[in-house]
Amino acid sequence: MSLDDTPVLNSLGFAKPPAQTRVVVAMSGGVDSSVVAAMLAEEGYDVVGVTLQLYDHGAALAKKGACCAGVDIHDARRVAEEMGFPHYVLDYENIFQDAVIDEFADSYLAGATPVPCIRCNERVKFKDLLETAKDLDADCMATGHYIQRVMGDAGPQLHSAADANRDQSYFLFSTTAEQLDYLRFPLGHLPSKDATRALAAKYGLAVADKPDSQDICFVPNGNYASVIEKLRPGAAEAGEIVDTEGKVLGTHNGVIHYTIGQRRGLGIGGLADPLYVVRLDVDKKHVIVGPKELLSTRTIPVREINWIGDGKLTDVAEREITVRVRSTRPPRPAILRPISETEAEVELLTPEEGVSPGQACVFYDPESPRIFGGGWIWRGY
Structure with a gap:
């Protein structure tokens, strides 16, 4: 032709x-x-x-x-x-x-x-x-959605939006190659x-x-706890606020009212140094608090990975990428080490605070606006 x-x-x-x-x-x-x-x-x-x-x-x-x-x-x-x-x-x-x-x-x-x-x-x-x-x-x-579909040599790719302030790539990392073929933004x-x-x-x-x-x-x-209580009556069971050694510092009216990294509203004033929620133990109904440095995370286990980069996730033992662990934070340099096609370990080159199970870890090409996919952070630290 x-x-x-x-x-x-x-x-x-x-x-x-x-x-x-x-x-x-x-x-x-x-x-x-x-x-x-x-x-x-x-x-x-x-x-x-x-x-x-x-x-x-x-x-x-x-x-x-x-x-x-x-x-x-x-x-x-x-x-x-x-x-x-x-x-x-x-x-x-x-x-x-x-x-x-x-x-x-x-x-x-x-x-x-x-x-x-x-x-x-x-x-x-x-x-x-x-x-x-x-x-x-x-x-x-x-x-x-504010995100870009760009044609590459092997088919459509997912790229960040031109306006970084409106970019929604964090919320769209699970878009598959098949879906991307049909979608337009x-x-x-x-x-x-x-x-x-x-x-x-x-x-x-x-x-x-x-x-x-x-x-x-x-x-x-934005009142998550009230919605949870309506959906799961009895969910807001009282428990104890403890330090990392298990010492009781106070009480709470339900683990669902707290999130990792939270400082305000703990009800344990009078302490010399500020404390943050560093872990939630649902079985014991414990809100575990500690100093800010305990929020720093360098290694993140990720599962349910959707890979939309070139080739297979497991084609290489490790690769340099950037990752975003919260929608409000910019991508940070990291090393991605696959365990299987759907699981990997991510090593942050600079520790990140407040990494929480249930959040997404989204993978980006460090050399371009391309999104490589991502997965779910799946356990505490």
């Missing part, structure tokens, strides 16, 4: 006109996914908007910043009407309860610090919803959230000034 015969790809990477390219847009009702849907509709794509009802939206109507609650479903539907494409609401309450909320509660009860947004992407949006998109004969599914290249809102204003969307969602969608005001 000569260069002149090379098929011209549309903006979503298909060799056919936009009007012949069906794309399902996952619409949360927020400004990001609304802009994606409006942008693709304006370009002439065959857009189908889909919003997931994830929990009782009647109870969530009064919660500002909730995702996929009643007001958000209304906002998504209104955008579809304004831009002239079909919109569907799918009842995913049972799926969301089983795949995300129940594990969130059980993880907290086990003393971990879960990240339900990752499980939602992995088990709901990029699994069940993606299959629904295929059932609708869509060529691809687009979302409003039209906002990943934008320089800022202001650019997204400018596009919303350009399209005349009523959500242009809508505030960003805050906290976990099903946790009102």
Whole structure:
């Protein structure tokens, strides 16, 4: 085939006109996914908007910043009407309860610090919803996530967003190569959230000034413990706050009220040096506290690894990478040593404080914005 015969790809990477390219847009009702849907509709794509009802939206109507609650479903539907494409609401309450909320509660009860947004992407949006998109004969599914899909020699790669302040790679590390082949992220290249809102204003969307969602969608005001107590009655059993030698320093009203690295609100004032939560012993109902230096971690065991780098994870005995152990922290230099295709040990070149079981450890290429995947931190220290 000569260069002149090379098929011209549309903006979503298909060799056919936009009007012949069906794309399902996952619409949360927020400004990001609304802009994606409006942008693709304006370009002439065959857009189908889909919003997931994830929990009782009647109870969530009064919660500002909730995702996929009643007001958000209304906002998504209104955008579809304004831009002239079909919109569907799918009842995913049972799926969301089983795949995300129940594990969130059980993880907290086990003393971990879960990240339900990752499980939602992995088990709901990029699994069940993606299959629904295929059932609708869509060529691809687009979302409003701030991350980039870049074509490499061996297929699509996952890259961090152009705007580091909006980058959502930490929450999308479990995206598989097969899913990445089908997904599109039209906002990943934008320089800022202001650019997204400018596009919303350009399209005349009523959500242009809508505030960003805050906290976990099903946790009102960030009060995790109250949600756990409702989901698992009796979970907040009282116990003791002890030091690393087992000396009792005080009492608490439930391990679920504490997280690794916490300093404030321990109720054990009057001590010479500040103490931090360094470990949670659920079986003994102990909150174990100690000096800040005990929070430093250099070696992190990781399991349930999703590897989307080149070749297999176990192709080399060790490799230099950077890792992120919390969504709010920048990637740090580390050595990745595989144990199997799904387990590894990560050695941080500089110790990190507050590493907690249940959090994700996300792998990055130290030489580029590419994400190599990641896994779950799985035991205490």
